[in-house]
Amino acid sequence: MNWKPALAVVALVISLPLLAQNDDNIFAQYRAMFGDDNPAELVEMQGEELWKTARGPQHASLAACDLGLGAGVVAGAYAQLPRYFKDADRVQDLEARLAYCMVKLQGFTPEEAVAKPYSEQGQPATDMEALAAWIAGQSRGVPVAVPQSHPQEKAAFELGRQLFNYRAGPYDFSCATCHSQSDKRIRLQALPNLTEAKGARNAFATWPGYRISQGAVRTMEWRVGDCVRQQRFPQLVFTSDAAIALITYMGVLAAGEPMAAPGLKR
Amino acid sequence: MHFRKMIFAASLSIATVVGAADPDAVIKGSFKAKNQAGLERLERSPMQAACSGAVGMTLPQPEAEKIQSAALATVKFPADGQFLGNWEAGEKIAQTGTGMQYSDDPASPNGGNCYACHQLAPKEIAFGNLGPSLTGYGKQRGQSAEILKYTWTRLWNPHAYNACSHMPRFGDGGILTEQQLKDVMALLFDPASPVNQ
Numbered sequence: 351m352n353w354k355p356a357l358a359v360v361a362l363v364i365s366l367p368l369l370a371q372n373d374d375n376i377f378a379q380y381r382a383m384f385g386d387d388n389p390a391e392l393v394e395m396q397g398e399e400l401w402k403t404a405r406g407p408q409h410a411s412l413a414a415c416d417l418g419l420g421a422g423v424v425a426g427a428y429a430q431l432p433r434y435f436k437d438a439d440r441v442q443d444l445e446a447r448l449a450y451c452m453v454k455l456q457g458f459t460p461e462e463a464v465a466k467p468y469s470e471q472g473q474p475a476t477d478m479e480a481l482a483a484w485i486a487g488q489s490r491g492v493p494v495a496v497p498q499s500h501p502q503e504k505a506a507f508e509l510g511r512q513l514f515n516y517r518a519g520p521y522d523f524s525c526a527t528c529h530s531q532s533d534k535r536i537r538l539q540a541l542p543n544l545t546e547a548k549g550a551r552n553a554f555a556t557w558p559g560y561r562i563s564q565g566a567v568r569t570m571e572w573r574v575g576d577c578v579r580q581q582r583f584p585q586l587v588f589t590s591d592a593a594i595a596l597i598t599y600m601g602v603l604a605a606g607e608p609m610a611a612p613g614l615k616r
Numbered sequence: 617m618h619f620r621k622m623i624f625a626a627s628l629s630i631a632t633v634v635g636a637a638d639p640d641a642v643i644k645g646s647f648k649a650k651n652q653a654g655l656e657r658l659e660r661s662p663m664q665a666a667c668s669g670a671v672g673m674t675l676p677q678p679e680a681e682k683i684q685s686a687a688l689a690t691v692k693f694p695a696d697g698q699f700l701g702n703w704e705a706g707e708k709i710a711q712t713g714t715g716m717q718y719s720d721d722p723a724s725p726n727g728g729n730c731y732a733c734h735q736l737a738p739k740e741i742a743f744g745n746l747g748p749s750l751t752g753y754g755k756q757r758g759q760s761a762e763i764l765k766y767t768w769t770r771l772w773n774p775h776a777y778n779a780c781s782h783m784p785r786f787g788d789g790g791i792l793t794e795q796q797l798k799d800v801m802a803l804l805f806d807p808a809s810p811v812n813q
Contacts, residue, residue: 505637512639517664519657520716520791521784528746530671536732536744545670582716583657585650591637592646 390483390560390612393475393567397484400477406456415451417444417485428489429609432598434500441506443597445571446589448481467588468572475567482558482569486611493608494554496601503598510599513592514544519582525596528577539616544600554604556613563616570597653718663687667780680779687775690788691768699764699801706803707810709796710736716791726791728800733783736803737810747783754805755812767804771797 401412401424417427418435432443438450449463467478475483497503517524528536529544542549557570568576574596575586586593640660649655660668663683666675675683693699712727714720730736735749757763769776772787786792792800803809 509637509639509642512668513643515668515670516639516643516660517668518643518660519653520789522664522667522782522789523784524668526671527782531746534744534746536746537742539744541746579717579719582653584647584653584655585718587646587648590646591642595642 388560388612388614389565390487390558390567390614393480393483393560394487394612395484396475397480397482400480401484406452406458408455408457410455410457412448412451412455412481414455415448417447424485424488426489426492428486428611429492429494430497432503432506432594432601433497434502441500441502441594441598443571443589443594444482444485445478445569446594448478448485449589464588468568469566471564471566473566479558479567479569483567483612486558486609489609489611491608491610493606494551494601494604496598496605498602506595506598507602509591510595510597513596514599521582523581525577525581527581544603547603547605550600550603551605551607554600555607555610556615558611559613559615561615567612568615650718652716652720652722663775663779669780671782673780675779683775683779684777687773687785687788688769690785691772691776692787692794693765693768694794694798699768699798700759700805701795701798701800701802703799703802703806703809703811705796706799706801707737709792709800710803711740725793725796728786728792728796730800730803738813739810750804751811753811754807754809757805759805764801764805768797768801771800 404411414421416422416435416437417424418430418433419425419427428444431447432441434441435447435450437454438447440446442450445464445467449460452458452463453460466476469476469479498507514525514529517527525544528534528541529549531541532543532546532549534541534543542553544550544553554570557573558567559573560566561568571588571593574593575588578586643658644655647655647658663686666679666683667673674680709725709728710730712725713729713732714724715726715729720726730750731740731743733744733747735743735745735751736753738751753767768787770783771792773785774781774783775785784791786800787794787797803811806812
């Protein structure tokens with residue numbers, strides 16, 4: 351469990367309330383201490399730089415990458431991902447799309463593009479983390495509108511719903527075990543109910559986020575993958591169909607919420 | 617006019633169903649084995665498949681009974697007839713959240729992580745609420761053979777009494793050893809346990 355180190359940090363600065371009720375009170379207070387400062391801003395700047403820099407065998411930048419709103423359009427794009435892309439003939443989330451553009455525009459191999467999605471503890475942000483932080487930040491205030499017009503987009507949502515309820519592994523856990531009731535907690539950590547709009551909206555709109563306990567920007571794929579680890583499943587493959595379906599399911603339920611990423615997380 | 621719209625809507629929903637991938641097939645292609653977490657963990661047992669619905673789902677009575685009686689048949693009571701171990705060891709197990717994740721050391725004993733979902737000792741305020749409060753468990757129930765067997769069964773395989781219980785099968789799933797289960801039982805029943813203070 352990750353709550354313990356986080357709690358220890360929090361306990362240093364805040365006296366523990368007698369009992370956290372139905373929210374993640376102490377984490378909310380800790381977050382409030384940061385005010386308007388989010389360390390993710392530095393990573394966002396890194397991501398913007400990376401987007402504009404010529405890289406890879408083809409010495410090209412990502413500036414011509416189509417994130418769904420047209421080549422090079424970044425503003426508002428994250429709020430409409432995952433979506434179906436005709437050129438890839440696949441529903442892609444931001445990370446899958448970035449990997450696609452790294453291959454098509456910059457000439458990286460598909461393996462290179464997804465080789466290091468997440469930074470280790472204490473390491474600088476990976477390219478994916480930096481790009482995701484900046485691109486998500488360019489949707490701040492834009493209402494979430496994950497599209498459901500293409501049949502593959504609808505299929506991804508339906509698959510995501512089924513995977514959300516898929517019980518397996520030695521602990522018999524599904525996503526629904528922890529995330530389908532309101533006002534529930536693991537220890538003191540509030541659990542969003544991701545089967546209804548309120549919980550899905552808050553969760554979806556605040557990832558990627560700066561994870562205080564890890565000192566790093568983490569993406570939505572990381573968040574889903576880390577849940578899956580605690581589910582006692584094998585490792586969720588980065589940009590896999592299951593990952594994208596689960597994110598689509600959450601994103602569709604989060605419709606209308608103004609994006610507020612990168613958020614500040616425990 | 618309305619009729620045509622309905623046909624259109626119907627054909628769309630058929631297209632959706634046809635386009636929807638089989639979750640088992642997608643799952644297989646979306647995971648890789650890591651450390652102790654192999655791909656065989658994704659194969660669902662009949663209980664897991666039947667209970668893969670939204671929370672609050674109910675099964676038809678015959679199906680629920682089938683799952684419950686199969687679960688009951690898995691239960692192994694302690695070989696020496698002793699249900700209660702050491703509550704202090706039980707408290708440690710209840711506090712430990714690691715075990716069977718690919719990030720965990722398989723050489724370390726698994727935890728029970730009881731506090732993640734249940735209130736137990738009143739002095740521990742960092743408890744979750746996915747499951748009911750168990751504070752005062754033994755004090756309220758005593759130590760009859762029936763209640764000891766019932767509680768052991770619920771820890772061993774909770775599906776024996778609730779077909780789609782959310783609680784892990786701590787005995788049947790090989791999460792906790794017989795001795796660890798006895799220690800957790802002591803945490804619940806021992807009059808000296810903080811749970812019963």
